[in-house]
Amino acid sequence: MLKLFSAFLICLVSATNALADGPAVDTGDTAWVLISTALVLLMTAPGLALFYSGMVRRKNVLGTLMQSFAVLCVVSIQWVLIGYSLSFGPDRLGLIGGFEFFGLSGVGQDPNPDYSATIPHQAFMLFQMMFAVITPALIAGAFAERMKFSAFLVFTLLWTTLVYDPLAHWVWGVGGWLRVLGALDFAGGAVVHISSGAAALAAALTLGKRKGYLTEIMPPHNLPLTVIGAGLLWFGWFGFNAGSALGANGLAATAFLTTNTAAAGAGLSWMAAEWLHRGKPTLLGLASGLVAGLVAITPAAGFVSPLSSIIIGLAAGVICYLSVAIMKPLFGYDDSLDAFGIHGVGGILGAVATGLFATTVVNTAGADGLFSGSGALLGKQLIAIGACFLYSFTISLVILKAIDMVMGLRVAKDDEVQGLDITQHSESGYSL
Amino acid sequence: MLKLFSAFLICLVSATNALADGPAVDTGDTAWVLISTALVLLMTAPGLALFYSGMVRRKNVLGTLMQSFAVLCVVSIQWVLIGYSLSFGPDRLGLIGGFEFFGLSGVGQDPNPDYSATIPHQAFMLFQMMFAVITPALIAGAFAERMKFSAFLVFTLLWTTLVYDPLAHWVWGVGGWLRVLGALDFAGGAVVHISSGAAALAAALTLGKRKGYLTEIMPPHNLPLTVIGAGLLWFGWFGFNAGSALGANGLAATAFLTTNTAAAGAGLSWMAAEWLHRGKPTLLGLASGLVAGLVAITPAAGFVSPLSSIIIGLAAGVICYLSVAIMKPLFGYDDSLDAFGIHGVGGILGAVATGLFATTVVNTAGADGLFSGSGALLGKQLIAIGACFLYSFTISLVILKAIDMVMGLRVAKDDEVQGLDITQHSESGYSL
Amino acid sequence: MLKLFSAFLICLVSATNALADGPAVDTGDTAWVLISTALVLLMTAPGLALFYSGMVRRKNVLGTLMQSFAVLCVVSIQWVLIGYSLSFGPDRLGLIGGFEFFGLSGVGQDPNPDYSATIPHQAFMLFQMMFAVITPALIAGAFAERMKFSAFLVFTLLWTTLVYDPLAHWVWGVGGWLRVLGALDFAGGAVVHISSGAAALAAALTLGKRKGYLTEIMPPHNLPLTVIGAGLLWFGWFGFNAGSALGANGLAATAFLTTNTAAAGAGLSWMAAEWLHRGKPTLLGLASGLVAGLVAITPAAGFVSPLSSIIIGLAAGVICYLSVAIMKPLFGYDDSLDAFGIHGVGGILGAVATGLFATTVVNTAGADGLFSGSGALLGKQLIAIGACFLYSFTISLVILKAIDMVMGLRVAKDDEVQGLDITQHSESGYSL
Amino acid sequence: MKKVEAIIKPFKLDEVKKALGELNIEGMTVTEVKGFGRQKGHSEIYRGAEYMVDFLPKVKIEVVTSDEMTPKVVAAITEAARTGKIGDGKIFITPVDDGVRIRTGERGTDAL
């Protein structure tokens, strides 16, 4: 803490060592990464905020929106102070980054060639920040409509620091053990989606079901909000995936393309699955499917061909549908907005698919997957999936239990009935 | 089909011939085209989806949103598999592209200098994809609130393949007969707006009026949605028009500028026309007007001066207003959300205006129009307008009649009364 | 007028002197400034339009949306015809720009090195246009729910021409007296926020309170709209601030970073202040706070370190909260949506903070503030604040009084009760 | 005085209003309600889960009228609101002791 504070003081005065001598910044790459960063922010707020809040009941619309916005604020600060350093600071044992970048000391306007030689180090840091922001916001889907806001804030801060930051280091940090192992994760299939999905499952189990779950009808209160959110997610995901090329180049174009086709394929296949299963093609189904496709293509986006991405998308739509419509009722947990069912399941699917479909023809910096003749990658992907899932699930469980003991996770029964908006925030969403 | 499938297999393995030797990619141009591509996606979903769905009655909000999203999914796949090849594949007789690009075979990370020498071929293909996506989505305005969803899916697929792809080839494909002729269409006045407008008219005539049209009040159910859509359309249209410069250069700046002023002028002039005619300046009028201005400037954006664009905008607002408020009731067709009245009429207006206002002072790759002393261009524009309108109108009519015979175009009377949301999708938009 | 018209004719024919010889355009910088321009448009419409319209009562939702959209249309035209020239045309006495750029004559595709050597002059002009657009739209928050639409149009045109254009020249125009003095305003703290805040106060005082103010409950009618707006404002503000670097470089990254952290800090600190003061953390509070943080960082964004930006953000959230929750009721004016309380107060705070926290370590083109050892800058900042506030306040008052005498500012009592939507625009927002 | 209270299908409102207009009925009050009855509802599907929604949107029209007019009003509504299909709705006639026009203070049938 003292260390942090002195780093803070130093930075305040000496600031961001904005020298002008290092490797040259490419303006095109920088423009692309900056706009991609903005796009990923848009995914969280208002994108995900709307996607989720349209699905809850009217009385919880603000509480749900609030979660995404609060995460954005909290993690934006955490990342600058400690998160970036824990994730991307000099390696310690393959497990975590060191303190060197605390308070962004040493993170300036020049490129850091370890991560991106053509854009300002701050631009790389900002792009990564938005990934750290969206991940805990995704988890909130699992415990929608019943978590105390104060507990949520504490959870966000702890989870980001204890789960997200180490995982980001494992997979993306120079020296991180999964990176060294050779597991591929183009834009965060494991770091973002598997980790948030595993935490979501832990949260759904720890918090328990909503009052009235499966006995009362809980239809989405405002599907147009959800659909605006889905549209913004699709739009923003181009920043997420194609931005992960860290430059405006051919690889970015390929990642953009695979992202788009996977989303389209999964939107259609979820719709088709529900049509066959329930007799009607629904808009919420199409929207859920396209998100599932975006999730599944995330780890693979820069490693697979366009046609492979269609297959990944088609599979993601069907499999996530089954996990949500069949598996969830079977086991009976209340993953309210399907954070596990879509991000957990879709993320695992995508990580496996990367092991199957990756090809060095698309990206020489990648690897060849099973269908290009090599099984090694698939093995590494399975290790990465297992490690990320288990680590996130376990630590999330510990954090949640601890918070529950100290301050309680769940709002009072009466408050749940009255809704989060009035009881947690003293506001009403609408007076239409 | 077999051919397609083998092309598919080849691509899956050998993928996107991502070599690194061709003409160099410019990162700034690539950043601009990629973000422009994302902007055009945003225009369709959620932009147009919201613009349209706010105008329908509450009971059809999801059905209307669904159309734009479904088009996005369907055409994203169609374009990768066959659409791009039919539009931009090697020319056959000036009428259609060949099979060479099926499944994106040969469409890789290197530039294709035939179309854009400074960005990856895949980026050009993606940018064009989003144009193919939005066009059939526009048509849906004409038959809002009454078309069967299954019929809509079939229509979208057929129309894109049989109408859009050939027209894109005629106007923009190397060797396309209208391109060879010298007709100018900077960003799709003919390909996108005239073609969708003509199809919209065909659809309004084929499907017939909504139950209660002109006898019942059918006010927009949620104008804020429409206005969010209008704002996103304006924003996205910078990608549509300025992105059509295919680079981040002076021409892009000019196209950006003419786009903005035309939208502003048309928003004001529609508002003023309605104010004079009906006594009040309406928000829906201003929003409709700005879209009309965006439509009208589309073919002209990179060929005319800023002040010309103001004039084009002012004209578009008034003329589209008259077509919607005077012409439509006169003839009595039910172009429900004025897809013909705004996109057809505005597109024709813009193509004519290009023949009048174009000047090589703005763009040496363009041509001089009537007001710069040459009548030749205007003649070519009229040929292009006529050809595109007639082709689209005729084929659309044939497609619609065929679908009607095979599976029926229109929902049952009772279903129309109950609304598309419940009868087609088993969902409700709101439980507020 | 005649002059204007002939300039107009010349431009129409000779157009935008689109030569190809001047200093070279950098594609990356151009891509960044064009997309930033689009982002700032998005801030006004639909961003600010939604932010404001969600807070009014249902009966005024369209009237409030209409104001932002109408400003966008009116100022887009005004800027092309005269505004840009008055602001950035060759200097006259340090006070105003000359007529040289009327009708954009001489504003072409080549860079104008006076302002930006690496992007087309038109791109610079467009970027500045969007600042001129948003500023009067901000003021509308002060007189929401009671101004005549016709009076609003006249006010917008006069205010932009008589207040905004000169102020932009003072601060940013080559030769402008505040620029010469050395006052710093990175992205418009004084030009945009202090000027609109001062005008807002003048408007709140001139128009008087809404009927029922403080006696009736006037809760926001649709907070999700407000929150969508807040999200779009955050997203767009990256264009506003980081775009003000006028290139895709390290400075843009720093401005992006300070913008984000200030918004996050202020969102949290407003929330915390309200939590302490009223016992609940509200979503409207968090959203208001983040906007306050964005306002406060605007003048400082490219001059201060990331950690300073957190402090500025934290301060902005608390101080703007106090101005809105304590100062406003104390004095009893009805600044309905807190245009003065957030933009005026936040803008002043930011300009002062620039004088305190600025450091040449971050930006050599900047200056050192008090905490880097030099008090001179702070003095200049205070002069700039005083001059901009007083000029805007005084002229705004004169304009408003004049309009009131000629045509009346305020709708009739009965119309206020019935709402602007029906009485000014003959429309209803919803029929849900 | 009687209050005639009709619960009808929403899309029949215009026709009923017109029919009442022909009787020179100059006032009525309309409420959006949800009806439960023999007419069956519809199912809705959200993420693969199917719900039965058995409350249907209906419109309630209230007309207070003189005893003499009551049968005519009932007849007019019955005719205008009928489609012949299940769910057409009900009319209930209830007694009203008195009425007041707030603006003038008029009482009884003068208040209508």
Add this chain to the structure above:
Amino acid sequence: MKKVEAIIKPFKLDEVKKALGELNIEGMTVTEVKGFGRQKGHSEIYRGAEYMVDFLPKVKIEVVTSDEMTPKVVAAITEAARTGKIGDGKIFITPVDDGVRIRTGERGTDAL
């Protein structure tokens, strides 16, 4: 027991509530309704087409009260809701056989 049912202009609700409070009326039920009457509606314009909207937003207040209180309640509402302009609304008084407080099962005026 009587039910006093008043249809008033929405912005008068607060004043009426206050006036009833002064009578120690401690309960009421409020519904948003649409009214059709002598007060003319307004026109709306969508893409150049003009519609007459003749249903106006009104608020219905229902107060069940004892027979003795009824005239006072009626008087209080009449006074508080009056603007003197057309469309101020109506009050209807209807008989109530009995009332129950669900929480306690109390009956009659005790239930109020």
Add this chain to the structure above:
Amino acid sequence: MKKVEAIIKPFKLDEVKKALGELNIEGMTVTEVKGFGRQKGHSEIYRGAEYMVDFLPKVKIEVVTSDEMTPKVVAAITEAARTGKIGDGKIFITPVDDGVRIRTGERGTDAL
């Protein structure tokens, strides 16, 4: 015939519907209303200003039924809607002169 009019807490609607179903009551009409009573409201905070909201969301159920059934209906609602906490709501029983089934023109209890 009587109209039984119950104002209850919204989340009790399903239980009340079920309880009525057990009595073979096959029709009812439901309205969203706002209630004011002994149950206190909640405060809302907007930009530091605190408002008291004393109107609470309630649901009004109307069931028209025969005189014989009326006590049973009242009892069923009372039981199903009770939580024992303040604000559970009221039931009012009012007389109905006649009823009509619009579809068939049936009258009286046949219309139900």
